[in-house]
Amino acid sequence: MLPATTGSTSTTSPSHALAAPAQRGLLNASGDALSxxxxxxxxxxxxxxxxxxxxxxxxxxxxxxxxxxxxxxxxxxxxxxxxxxxxxxxxxxxxxxxxxxxxxxxxxxxxxxxxxxxxxxxxxxxxxxxxxxxxxxxxxxxxxxxxxxxxxxxxxxxxxxxxxxxxxASRQRFKLRGLDLSVLEQGGRETLRLQLPGQSQDGGSGKPVAIAVTLDGEGTQQQLQALAKALSPAGLTVQTQGQEIVFSVSESQWPALRDGMTLRGEGKRFPSGQPVRALLDPAPEAMxxxxxxxxxxxxxxxxxxxxxxxxxxxxxxxxxxxxxxxxxxxxxxxGLAPAQAGALADTLSRSLSGAEYTDVGALLPALRGMHRDRVRQLLAG
Structure with missing residues (x-):
């Protein structure tokens, strides 16, 4: 994930030094200016x-x-x-x-x-x-x-x-600037607090979602799992791409998330104090x-x-x-899944293989009027 100010693109090397003036200048660069x-x-x-x-x-x-x-x-x-x-x-x-x-x-x-x-x-x-x-x-x-x-x-x-x-539905992939695999392994223990814009069932704005996840600087896989578990209720997924952490969200949620997600750390990996806007870098489009x-x-x-x-x-x-x-x-x-159709055919075959005449006679009235084409359609897989 990324520390924040305003802006949108480019990947920086995350650490506590993100608050330095030179890096703040980088974070403030407009994404629209990038080719x-x-x-x-x-x-x-x-x-x-x-x-x-x-x-x-x-x-x-x-x-x-x-x-x-x-x-x-x-x-x-x-x-x-x-x-x-x-x-x-x-x-x-x-x-x-x-x-x-x-x-x-x-x-x-x-x-x-x-x-x-x-x-x-x-x-x-x-x-x-x-x-x-x-x-x-x-x-x-x-x-x-x-x-x-x-x-x-x-x-x-x-x-x-x-x-x-x-x-x-289709999803928007993005990176949170300032958070990659190397960041998870350094900086010591820190609780990252995120606030995501909520979304109502009709697509409008809903109650904001507050999420807290603790980064302990140990065990990258365990921390990724903790991060994925914390973000899952908000509809976000977490994957890795090389040394990068790639998030994804439904495209319908992306505009609100891009413009309204905030974060606050404890001054180790991310700034402490008041929540700041998270900088999310969207994946490039095909054209x-x-x-x-x-x-x-x-x-x-x-x-x-x-x-x-x-x-x-x-x-x-x-x-x-x-x-x-x-x-x-x-x-x-x-009307039947292939596995269901196969199971039905096997059951009928086993049942009739050793059946007496009286058993077959009891079954015939149920099959009267069932055409071959209908049976083929029923068992199609």
Missing amino acids: PGAQRAAWSGGAEAAGLATQASSVAVATPSPSTLAPTTFAPTPLRGDDAAPAAREPGAQGQVGRLQQGLDYLDRLAASMQQLKGGLSATLARQAEPTAALNSQVDQLRQLWSQRSRDAAGRVDGDLQTAPQDG QPQRWDLKDAAGQRLALGQLLQAQPKLAQARERLSEQLDAVASRSAS
Whole structure:
């Protein structure tokens, strides 16, 4: 987690010296002033940012193949008649299908917009020409699509184009500036007090959530578990990424958490006294079209590089959402999970293998009128 003042990005080396004037100046730096490459460098040591620039410059003048990530049309088949009945009996199945279809539709529209803009950028760079009105219009369209991602994709994909769990919503990953694994192992015993903005069931503001967790400077794994346990009731998760501690929260909770989370320590790792605003560094997004400046070739190459890196992620996200949709539709159509269907078939087989004529005769009336297609649907797995 991070000590606080105001601001949002960059990773600092945490210790009690965070209160020093020079470091306070660093913490106050505006996150908006950082370039996309600098943001990714803060998260991944700069390797990804360097690779992006190299890849973008090397392919800038190449004319894209029309077949590259050609957008496909998704035409989901609604559940009707007999197939709809099991889905109605399964709580939330129809809602899951609807959200997954919405997510796939969004990815299809985003893929088409990205492909069109990629072709326009490549042609402009090849001609060494000024951006045309058509190219600027394509950028505006993509910016609008990207800004509406969370709503239009029904929470199925996050800012890095990673798919959400089938039973959950997309999440925002972030770091708390001033807290990493090395900090957990030094500084002695200290109680960290956090206050998180509350959220009501209707999405409005609720009662703030106060959390206290003790860092003892011993046993990194045990302290991580204690931190995860303390934050879990507030909907936050804790993971590690190298020497970094990465938190995540539902995207719907992120704006309030980013602007309203405060912390207070005991003067060892974090400042004592009055609570101060925690500085949360969000994970870089797959692309940042709102920051693109296409007036010169350098800006055009940067935009093209981000598009090239984002396209495989989008294709993978679409594949995963399709798999999730197939799984939900399969469960809805069969009425029984594969394990349940198999268990039922085994039970019938064992029961009838040694049955007398009278036993079979008692079973026949119950099976009268049951068609073969219905049995296959029942046992489908």
